[in-house]
Amino acid sequence: MDGKEGKNWSGGVSLGLQSGMALIPYALLTAYRKLGLTGSETLLLIHLLSFRQVEAKDFPSLEELQAVTGRSASVIAGELQKLIKEGFLKIVAGSDDRQGIHYERYDFSGLYDKLGIYLASRNDAFAADDKSDLFRSGSRAISPEPGGIFSGDAPGEDASRSLFSVFEKEFGRPLSPMECETISGWLDQDRYPEELILLALKESVFAGKMHFRYIDRILLEWSRNRVKNAQDVKAYSQRFRGGR
Structure with a gap:
């Protein structure tokens, strides 16, 4: 780089830095897919x-x-409508x-709340002892029963708080935005209890059918038969085996 190019480069950097800098949550950059964002x-x-921090514009126009x-x-x-609808x-x-003026501004508290909940769930997952993993061999929460679906007690409360982490661990990969939306739909729209979703995931593991459509069919079948918790699953399994 000769003297003229170096001067132009340093001048460009100086101008860029003087135009302002925005602080972006690093968690947003690393976890946006986990939150179901594209x-x-x-x-x-x-x-x-950036508009808010650098240009003091709380409500930039569509043209901007x-x-x-x-x-x-x-x-x-x-x-924007989707971000508002989903609470970001x-x-x-x-x-x-x-000044006698009315104004509108974007409120990011929903985004920060979702990031906080996600980071807390990750912290819980890292802090949990290996034997608290619902899907590790020898788990005391749920164990397979020959000829049936499940037996044992319901999943622990700590595990139920990290649905996304449990699914990612079982699938061995990050979840896609569509898969995250599916899980959110089970919780928010279908109102399936978290323990029931985990039980359906467990059943898909036993059956060797690790895909969301199979899990969704299990949940739909249980819903039609008024299966709402681990005890109902066990009773439904016994009726199924008994042909009643």
């Missing part, structure tokens, strides 16, 4: 945070977001009595 949705959140993302207003609007963002209205 890359473009995550980038949109980063831009919104278009300029920095290069995407259409309709696509950006759709992503809120639009908060307010007013400045001294």
Whole structure:
């Protein structure tokens, strides 16, 4: 790099640093897929945070977001609606009595809450002793019963708080955004208890059918037969074996 290029480079760096810097939660960059976010949705959140921190704009327009993302207003609007619907963002209205103006701003508390819950679940998973793993051989929580589905007590409360971690461990890979949405749907829309989801996962492991459609069919079948907990699963298994 000659003297002129070096001067231009240093001048560019200086100008870039003077234009401002935004602080982005590192957990957002590493865990966005676990939260069910796509890359473009995550980038949109980063831009919104940057507008607030660097330009003091709490509610940038679609045109401003278009300029920095290069995407259409309709696509950006759709992503914003999804982020709001899923609780990552809120639009908060307010007013400045001294200036007599009303304003709106984006509230990121939902995003920070979700990141906090995820990080706490990861911490619980790392801190748990190996023998508390529901799916390790010799687990005391649930054990296979010859000819049936399960026997034993319900999964422990600590394990039930880290559904995503348990699924990832059993599948041996990170979950896709669609798979994360499926689990969230079981909890939020179908209202399946966490222990029942873990039991269905356990059944899929025993059956050697490790895919979400099979687990969903198990949960649907149990729901139709009013199976709601580990004791119901055991009773349903016994009826099934007895042909009643």
